[in-house]
Amino acid sequence: MKEIKVRSGSNADPDLLNDETHAQQLTSANQSCSSSNVQCTPEIEKKYVHRVYDAIAPHFSSTRFAKWPKVASFLSSLPLGSLVLDAGCGNGKYLGFNPNCFFIGCDISAQLIKICDERGHEVLVADAVNLPYRTGFGDAAISIAVLHHLSTENRRRKAIEELIRVVKKGGLVLITVWAVEQEDKSLLTKWMPLSEKYVDEWVGPGSPRVRSPSSLALESIPEMNENHSGVSLKDSKENFTGSKPENKPLPSRSGNDFMNCNDENLLKIQQEYFVPWHLPYHRAEVSGSSASALASGLAKKDDKKAAVVYNRYYHVFSEGELERLVSGMDDAVVVDRFYDKSNWCVVLEKTV
Template sequence: MEAPVENVRREKKSKKELKVERRERKTQQTLLRHAGLSTTQKPSQNLVVSNGGLGNGVSRELLLEVLKEGGAVKSLLMPPNKPYAYVTYASVEDGQSAHRLLNGRVLRSQGQEVTLYISYVEKVDSEVSGVSPLPSGLSVLEEFISVEEEALLLQAVDWTSHTEELTVQKELKNRRVKHYGYEFRYDNNNVDKDKPLPGGLPPECGAVLQKCLSEGHISVLPDQLTVNQYQSGQGIPPHVDTHSPFEDTILSLSLGAKTVMDFRHPDGRSVAVVLPRRSLLVMKGESRYLWTHGITPRKFDVVPASDAEGSGVVTSDPSNLTLSRRGMRTSFTFRKIRHAPCNCVYPSMCDSQRPPSPPSLPVADSDACRLETQYVHHVYEEISAHFSSTRHAPWPKVRDFLLSLRPGDMLADIGCGNGKYLGINPQIVTVGCDRSVNLVGICAERGFQAFVSDALNIPLRSSSFDACISIAVIHHFSTKERRLAAVEELVRLLKVGGRALIYVWAKEQEYNKQKSKYLKTNKNQENTEEGSGSEERKPVQENRECNVSGLEEQPAEKVSETKLSVHTNRTVFASQDLLVPWHLKGGKNGGVETACESEDRAAATSRQDRVFHRYYHVFQHRELEELCCLVKNVKVRESYHDQGNWCVVLEKTQ
């Protein structure tokens, strides 16, 4: 009776061994495929422990305790973020013992069961990478404050209630934050410098900041504080603190628990830095402006084993790494509000020196209104003085149109700018309107009649003008419907038989084998958005009625991308909808560059330069004509290309 029982026990043991062997073979194949590790069947003192690494939550201390059951451990290498480890025993016999005793051993690590699978390897790759230096300008000061000071600061932050007028508290997806002095806006990554929070910084911070001042970490006291509270497992995405809201040096105290912060350079270099409890992180220069910093969401950090409570760079030395469980950490980040544009030497990362993320093409009229407000209306208000200074000579063809009008005729200049066309023909009655308050003010200073108005809703009587002009205006409307509405509004103002002259930017900057002067690189020639005035065209005498019902529309917009591109000045247009830079710099009389200055010239300008971006829809061949033909009761009298512009003369027929 006893023999069958013994046979069953042996059969059960064999099944377990077979399961371990199958799992071991599968693990060996995985290691060979992903890590390039080649195992062997020959007993060795060198073994690889699969499923027993830092990458799957097994700490050095726990694994070492288990491995010692097999014999005398000579070395243990645990590569960072890998699910395996290398162990070298003092002898081959110890290696065989560990393979026999520990293969298939189940550990309980970090609240979960982990099964170890052990294989022989001929040798262990013991190459140890060197220590990466800290980013330039970065320092970590250990035990910068005492335990008592830490407790005082933590007690100063009341998370249960807050006065909205004094502080701003938010619950974010990965942490909760509280702002003092000024609120940091996460919707635009900036602060409203005109709306300080009246409560200021907590008085408990005074002693710490005075210490930073006396030790030379800062030269002026901060006036903005962001308190972040991280539960175990929470983090913050990699980012560079926006340049324009804050001055150079940023201070951050780590309270309650330590963590590891990851820094990454744009060239791909990365450094993991341990921030111990009660330490002060100081970021200035390159580390503040160029490197991203963030905290990876996880419950355990890989840290140096020999200095578990210390700070410094987390090396890739597999002989000195272990896991550290995160606790609840509170950071106090102090910054000084900046009141002038940033002029750092890292323009690629600087929001003061590069455009913000390009907006998307509008999908609704409300989107179009917002886009035009930010990238047309606000821009012209900012650049109005220089815009006017670059608008002197009238275009010959526009001048001819104005001089062809009869004495006493009524002219409306829609989008009149600085009014340079309002005084061309003194024998006619002229009135202008523009969306820019500042440009209309310049018209008034020059003695012209002008008022502020949107080109889509002009407060003038219908059928009361003999002529209208719209020079370089309609291309600023961001949808076809709004461009059509602008043409319809011009026609509404005309008497029957009245004419309208329209100019818009052309996508084709080379026409009839001649390049527009916009594409030339003569630095001494001033170019305006309307061109130089010389004509490169052969007038096309259309003189035909537009038949809306019989018109086959040409698709004017091919929207292949949702984001608008930023145009490189004085080059051909790569797309129809884009943002065109306008470089504004300090100097005599505003000392600003024209809209057509090259990008190379812009790069060489003063640190105080500002770059504005205006929205344009550049018209393709015949697109303007076909748009006009969608308007009832009009005739296209003439159509031509003039220095990078498409131009039409319309006549109202009834």
């Protein structure tokens, strides 16, 4: 595939602004956008997801090679000849994983799609809430670590509806998202909770109305460990791997779960974060976007760590939140649910 195709439901991005100027515009712009069209991309996603991943794409890709065992098991269990859609495919590490299946991928980042294309994958640029595939097109779909980058509950629900729409009746959809119930509780103290200037954009059962500005310093953190296996499952029936689920409790936010955090009460309810990505200076020099990002305030320099620091927007999911988003949908049911090393995961089956 030689040509990189682009399809998006968002309008053209405005010029980059510094954080102080841009912060004053985000809330009103987001409210106008979300109220008129759920497929219209909020400014916070454009700035702290789309632009950031375009800027860090080569470095990000170099860290993305390990396959999650649960995702690998799901893909390996699919019937011969299945057509699999990877929505939010990143650098394409799962594309072609099962040689007995056909894979197509899409991602909002044109730079990540360029990497996929150079590797010979069938890919295009597209928004998760506006997938460019006809209804009932695929046999299965996966969305790995994508929904937590969508900034409203309606957009997260719409993305799930799109995944269900594009698979056939009986088709399976695997979704994974970062959990607020982190196994390593110290990670939450290293993320930056969003301040009150963003509150008006997030109103819903999974998004608390009250947030406090963070006094925590922006620190370097490792990316989520991808080389791990599943922890536990909810149901007593067989899961998609064909094995019996383990009878272990899922993590809970009760008790002393957040005893290692600086502010236990804040972190119990906080679900909106900026998670830093440190792009080393020697990698930043390769990307011409780093200079403009620094000039505009999108990124900051950390001379001690010799890196350009970008913030990525995350809505981390609470227990049961994925299932609540699916509830009320007439065309799919949850057939599996599990917690996989700080990620909430569900498998859906399309019923009509």
